[in-house]
Amino acid sequence: MEDHGPRRALFLDRDGVVNEEVGYLFRPEDIRFVPGIVSLCRTAQSLGYRLFIVTNQAGIGRGYYSEADFAGLMEWMRDELAGQGVSIDEVYYCPFHPEHGLGEYKREHEDRKPGTGMLRRAATEFGISLADSVMVGDRCTDIGAANAAGLRQAFLIAGTETGCPGEYIAVTSLAEVEGWLLAG
Numbered sequence: 001m002e003d004h005g006p007r008r009a010l011f012l013d014r015d016g017v018v019n020e021e022v023g024y025l026f027r028p029e030d031i032r033f034v035p036g037i038v039s040l041c042r043t044a045q046s047l048g049y050r051l052f053i054v055t056n057q058a059g060i061g062r063g064y065y066s067e068a069d070f071a072g073l074m075e076w077m078r079d080e081l082a083g084q085g086v087s088i089d090e091v092y093y094c095p096f097h098p099e100h101g102l103g104e105y106k107r108e109h110e111d112r113k114p115g116t117g118m119l120r121r122a123a124t125e126f127g128i129s130l131a132d133s134v135m136v137g138d139r140c141t142d143i144g145a146a147n148a149a150g151l152r153q154a155f156l157i158a159g160t161e162t163g164c165p166g167e168y169i170a171v172t173s174l175a176e177v178e179g180w181l182l183a184g
Helices: 037-046 067-082 117-126 140-148 174-183
Strands: 008-012 049-056 090-094 134-137 153-157 169-171
Touching (some): 008 037, 037 174, 049 117, 090 117, 117 140, 134 140, 134 174
Parallel strands (some): 008 049, 049 090, 134 153, 153 169
């Protein structure tokens, strides 16, 4: 299927969206994929969306695990998803935390959501139209980043945070996001 329209993306927060939240995840044996993530990603790809994971990773900044640990885990996750027909175009992460980071990691950074740095880098590096793109997150910072970057739509999965400021659709499952994409 050839598409001459703008390149659009499905931006996914990692913890709570791609995998179940377990707190400072860095070992493959601790991963449980969120129900519906594979189907959502396959559908998005079939509709011409590029797939990106955009994730704050304060666990690196706090010294709980290293950037190498994170890279290894993400390679494992991408391989697992690829085996199910899902191709993640890129993983963007922010290891910095302005209060709890250690050493060089203790600072504010434009990539740290609700900052828009990760979304804007994907737009630049992959020619993505942010105005035609979608974000799925489970925290108010995800909604803040999506709104500030001018994304077409943001979704907030129920369970972690509620009552976020900004524009979004609250959902209880990834199947609802998939249905929205298909209705299109």
